[in-house]
Amino acid sequence: MYNFECDVAIVGGGPAGLSAAVAAKKEGAKKVLIIERDESIGGILQQCIHPGFGLSYFKEELTGPEYAGRFAKEAVELGVEFLLNSMVLEVNENENTVICVNSEHGMTEVKAKSIILAMGCRERTRANIMIPGARPAGVYTAGSAQRLVNRQNQMVGKKVVILGSGDIGMIMARRMTLEGAEVLAVIELMDYLAGLTRNKVQCLDDFGIPLYLSHTITKIDGYQRVKGVYFAQVDENKKPIKETEKYIECDTLLLSVGLLPENELTRKAGIEMNPITNGPKVNQYMQTSAESVFACGNVVHVNDLVDNVSTESMKAGKFAAQYAMGTLPMATKKVENVSGENVRYLCPHSLSVAEENEKVTLYFRVLHPELNATIRVKSGDEIIATKKRQRVNPGEMENITFDTSLVKDNNVVVEVVKEA
Amino acid sequence: MKKEIICTVCPMGCHILVEGEGENIISVTGNTCKRGEVYASAEFCHPVRILTTTVKTDCEKTPLVAVRSEKPLPKEKIMDCMEVIRKVEVKTPVSMYDVVVENICGTGTNIVATGNV
Numbered sequence: 268m269y270n271f272e273c274d275v276a277i278v279g280g281g282p283a284g285l286s287a288a289v290a291a292k293k294e295g296a297k298k299v300l301i302i303e304r305d306e307s308i309g310g311i312l313q314q315c316i317h318p319g320f321g322l323s324y325f326k327e328e329l330t331g332p333e334y335a336g337r338f339a340k341e342a343v344e345l346g347v348e349f350l351l352n353s354m355v356l357e358v359n360e361n362e363n364t365v366i367c368v369n370s371e372h373g374m375t376e377v378k379a380k381s382i383i384l385a386m387g388c389r390e391r392t393r394a395n396i397m398i399p400g401a402r403p404a405g406v407y408t409a410g411s412a413q414r415l416v417n418r419q420n421q422m423v424g425k426k427v428v429i430l431g432s433g434d435i436g437m438i439m440a441r442r443m444t445l446e447g448a449e450v451l452a453v454i455e456l457m458d459y460l461a462g463l464t465r466n467k468v469q470c471l472d473d474f475g476i477p478l479y480l481s482h483t484i485t486k487i488d489g490y491q492r493v494k495g496v497y498f499a500q501v502d503e504n505k506k507p508i509k510e511t512e513k514y515i516e517c518d519t520l521l522l523s524v525g526l527l528p529e530n531e532l533t534r535k536a537g538i539e540m541n542p543i544t545n546g547p548k549v550n551q552y553m554q555t556s557a558e559s560v561f562a563c564g565n566v567v568h569v570n571d572l573v574d575n576v577s578t579e580s581m582k583a584g585k586f587a588a589q590y591a592m593g594t595l596p597m598a599t600k601k602v603e604n605v606s607g608e609n610v611r612y613l614c615p616h617s618l619s620v621a622e623e624n625e626k627v628t629l630y631f632r633v634l635h636p637e638l639n640a641t642i643r644v645k646s647g648d649e650i651i652a653t654k655k656r657q658r659v660n661p662g663e664m665e666n667i668t669f670d671t672s673l674v675k676d677n678n679v680v681v682e683v684v685k686e687a
Numbered sequence: 688m689k690k691e692i693i694c695t696v697c698p699m700g701c702h703i704l705v706e707g708e709g710e711n712i713i714s715v716t717g718n719t720c721k722r723g724e725v726y727a728s729a730e731f732c733h734p735v736r737i738l739t740t741t742v743k744t745d746c747e748k749t750p751l752v753a754v755r756s757e758k759p760l761p762k763e764k765i766m767d768c769m770e771v772i773r774k775v776e777v778k779t780p781v782s783m784y785d786v787v788v789e790n791i792c793g794t795g796t797n798i799v800a801t802g803n804v
Contacts, residue, residue, distance in 0.1 A: 316753040316801065318737045330739055332753045332802040336783055417741055420750040445740055445769050464700035468693050469736060473762065658699060 269372035273298040273348070274591040275584070276365050276379035278355050278532065281310020283564025284385035285338040286577040290584030291383075292345040296591055300377060301342070302350045302367050308342075309335035310387060311410065312573065314417045317438050319465075324574035334573060350375070358382060358536045360557035380591035383583050384533055384547065384555070384562040388526040388569055390435075396524050398430075400487035403494070409435040409523040413442070422446060424519025428496050429453045430484050434462035434571075436523025441470035443521075450476045451515050454498055456483045456505060461523075461662070483507055484520070493518050526569045536560065541616055544568040548616040551627045552595065553583035561587040568614050568630075571664060575630070596621035602674055607645070607682030609633050611661070618679070624672035629681060631666070633659045639686045642667050647676045659683055692730050694723045703727040735759035738768055742787055743776040744804050752781050753801045760794050767792050779804050 274296040277284045280303030291299045307313065312320070315331030322328055325337070353369040365377040390408040407415075407423055413435065415421040427443050429436045432455035440450045453471060458481045460467055471478055479498070485507050486497040500511040528546045539548045539556035546567040547555045553563050563583035564576040589595040598619035606613055611632045618627060629644075640659045644652040644667055652669035659665055667681065688708060694701040703717040705727050712731060715724050729735075737759050741751040760768060768791050777787055781804045788798040 313802075316739045316741060316755075318739055318755065328737070330753065330755055330801045333783070336802070417753065418749075418751060420741075420743065442740075445765075464693060465695035468695050472693075473736070 269375040271300065271350070271375060271377045272379075273300040273377065274380050275299045275383060275587050276377045276381075277301045277383040277385055277584075278358065278365060279303065279310065279385035279387060279564075279566070280305070280308035280349065280351075281385065281387050281564070282312055282335060282338065282573050282576050283387065283566070283580040283583075284308075284310070284383070285335065285342050286580035287383045287385055287561075287563055287584035287587070288342050288347040289338060289345060290581035291588040291591075292342075292347060292584075294585045294588035294592075296588035298348065299346075299588075300348045300350060300379070302353050302355055302365060302377065304352070304354045306352055308339050308349060308351070314410075314414045315438075316417050317442075320573050322574065323572065324577055331573075338577070350377075355532060358384070358532045358560065360536050360538070360560050363559050380559070381587040382560045383587050384560065384566050385564050385580065385583075386529045386532065386566045388528045388565040390522070391525045391527055393522060395527075396522070398484055398487055400497075401489055403487070403489035403492050405489070405493035405519045406487065407519070407521055409433075409439045409521045412519075412521050413439055416442060416446060422448070423521075424448060424493075424517075426451060426517040427519045427521060428484075428498075428515055428517045429521045429523060431455065431523035431525070432461045432467075432478060432480075433523040433525065434466050436521065437462050437466040437470040439521055439523070440476050441474060444474045444476070448519075450474070451517055452477050452479055452498070454479045454482045454484060456501060457481070463662075485512055487520060488514075493520055496520055526565070528566050528569065530566060533562070533566070541612065543612040544614065549614065550601075550617045550619045551582075551615045551625070552586035552590075552619065553579065553615070554586065554590070554595075554619070559590060561590070568612065571662060575664060579630070596623065596625075600677065602671075602676075603678040604629060605678050605680045606631070607643075607680040609635060609637065609640075609659075609683040610681050613681055618671060618674070620671045620674060624670050626668055627671055628666050628668040630664055631681060632661055632664055633683050634661065636660045637683060637685055640683050641686055643682050643684065644669050645680045645682070646674045646678070649673075649675065651679070655686075656683075690731055692727045694718065694726055696720075696722045696726045705731040707731060734762040736762050736765060738765055738798075739801070740769065740772055742772055742798075744779050744781065745776060746779045746804055749779075749804045752777060752787075752804045754787050754798050755801050756791065756796050757799055758796045760791070760796055764792050764794060768794075768798075772798060
């Protein structure tokens with residue numbers, strides 16, 4: 268078996284892995300290795316050729332390849348090493364090893380002082396949402412179609428229907444239209460748009476593509492290739508209303524129906540998971556329940572902005588480097604972060620409070636939209652931080668920052684309440 | 688002429704009603720901030736979009752390189768620009784921000800690479 272030793276080993280070379288690698292190097296880690304299964308680094312951003320990235324991190328609007336390119340360039344300049352075309356099979360937290368395989372070295376064992384999980388997420392498929400009907404060719408997830416069209420020069424179809432109004436779905440509606448296909452409909456189960464309004468305006472309205480809210484696909488028709496789809500309006504229980512069923516002739520169906528963090532390796536390593544995010548539980552250092560293993564980006568929780576992924580991953584990189592060098596602050600107590608009113612989940616899930624004060628930022632999503640809301644952090648009976656927001660929305664991640672020295676109890680509660 | 692414009696400056700998504708004729712704006716209503724007024728006025732007179740797409744390369748392993756318009760292009764010219772870009776094939780190596788098509792469709796804007804091949 269081929270052996271490799273490093274200080275920090277990172278699984279995944281997308282935006283999370285690259286940002287973590289850059290931060291680990293800057294913190295002083297000597298040998299930093301990224302293990303990536305694709306033939307090049309940059310992850311999914313390589314196929315996200317559209318603009319809209321970097322507005323909060325770089326204060327300018329970049330395309331995906333430009334955004335990834337900046338971090339990739341920095342990583343290369345700092346001397347980060349890469350194992351490409353390498354599939355990680357196992358992360359072993361007891362021995363601090365990562366087992367991967369590639370066609371050049373065969374089985375490879377990477378021994379590290381700390382490990383960062385940055386595998387990202389993958390798309391939900393037809394099987395995840397159980398659409399009835401035949402199983403012809405021509406049914407793709409939006410992201411796999413995006414890779415075929417934007418990187419491999421393979422057009423996936425001529426007459427397209429898209430299920431799901433997520434950002435990837437709407438962006439693919441525009442992309443397919445620009446490449447000469449006809450996009451006949453975007454169909455959304457919920458009674459509201461899943462993605463950003465901006466994308467509805469610039470990807471659907473600009474090209475006159477119809478959006479059907481409160482509708483779903485009831486059946487896929489076709490023997491060898493998709494011939495069409497049946498779709499119908501849904502009632503308040505999301506059940507299709509038979510009388511409203513209609514047929515659209517098409518040769519391609521794209522699915523943009525949500526993302527799932529890719530955590531097979533995390534689960535296999537026995538790392539504690541959060542059932543709401545389907546990602547590992549982490550503290551403010553992005554450290555998992557296995558103390559030498561850190562995690563960041565979409566593998567922890569699905570983000571809406573890559574800018575947030577970079578910010579979060581730089582923490583993982585910095586603290587994983589500190590762990591590798593033995594300088595990570597020692598915790599004097601552990602504090603649980605508890606979701607209060609109108610908070611779906613919090614990330615990080617706990618705090619390792621050390622003697623010295625630290626400013627920590629908790630990221631979270633609300634359960635339902637609210638106007639004129641106040642975000643409050645409570646510890647014991649005291650309110651230790653507040654923040655006012657004109658509008659909160661489940662689609663947009665919120666955050667609040669406070670000092671660990673103010674935390675009195677063994678837990679803090681974050682809640683979002685409507686102003687009186 | 689009256690036109691309803693959904694503001695895309697921030698996630699509020701205000702529905703702004705603009706009344707005017709060509710370059711001449713009579714009224715802007717429904718916006719909740721100044722930025723909305725600026726956006727809606729520009730969108731009413733001259734809607735523009737950044738165009739991103741791909742062009743073919745002569746490299747077998749990497750058949751496409753991502754490209755963008757350096758500046759936003761007039762919305763109505765987008766499909767014409769695509770017709771031009773569709774026929775282009777670039778010689779590798781190509782580096783980030785190399786000009787792929789100069790002054791596309793007489794707009795004064797270049798199409799540049801956003802990747803390295």
